[in-house]
Amino acid sequence: MSSVGDAVTLAILDSVEVAGGGEIGHDGHLALIRASDEAEREVRAILRQAVETARSGGVSWSAIGAELGMSRQAAQQRFGDTSRADVADDDTEYRWLGPVTAFDEMAELELAGRAGWHTVEAGMLRHRMVRTVTQWQHKRIVGRGPSRRDEDDGWIVACRAFPWVYLIRDLGLAPE
Structure with a gap:
């Protein structure tokens, strides 16, 4: 031992x-x-x-798996959220945005969105972000989720962190 x-x-x-x-x-x-x-x-x-x-x-899933004495797939299954498609690709780039508060997070999310990042998870004073090849808009609402109008405008639920629901919308533009 x-x-x-x-x-x-x-x-x-x-x-x-x-x-x-x-x-x-x-x-x-x-x-x-x-x-x-x-x-x-x-x-x-x-x-x-x-x-x-x-x-x-x-750090790659392969390196993490090797450190824990298991395969890349085993490490990803144990520690990754396999219910989300964004974790399926080992080359997907993630980062944590924070610390942020309710007062400054929307400005920070706007900057990150212009650089091609969008939120996939929100926690205490931080957001887990994934990088893509397009710019994103972020919107924070109180309640259960987007209204019919939000959905018609292309907003989708990125994550929920009571009492907030974070919506994202792909702008289809290259990141700044």
């Missing part, structure tokens, strides 16, 4: 009180399971964030 693994194990065991310093007992075993489960969820979240950061920094 690695020294990090040893430290995590000791921290989990230290978090479980053992009555009288002896046997763990029924409640102790359950507490150990609960603490281990919590630690595993935290570590998985850290690993996911590390992979997302590596991808936004241009």
Whole structure:
């Protein structure tokens, strides 16, 4: 086991009180399971964030898979969002836009859109962007989604981040 693994194990065991310093007992075993489960969820979240950061920094799925001892496809299936078509191509360029607030994000999205970037995910103070060969417009609305008029004007839902819905529209122009 690695020294990090040893430290995590000791921290989990230290978090479980053992009555009288002896046997763990029924409640102790359950507490150990609960603490281990919590630690595993935290570590998985850290690993996911590390992979997302590596991808936004241009690291390929092949390199990530090799680092984790799995194939490119396995890494992409485990950490990529396979429900979106924009992650199917390993050469797709992503980045995070942020930090942005509700006050300045639309101006930042407008600049990014002119450069060929559009949002595919919104989170706390940031947007995940994908690069394309055309300029994009961004629109933020409150509610469930675009109205019939928005849809008729070519707007589509890029992502939802309560209470906002972010719409995008392809302008068909080359990026600036």
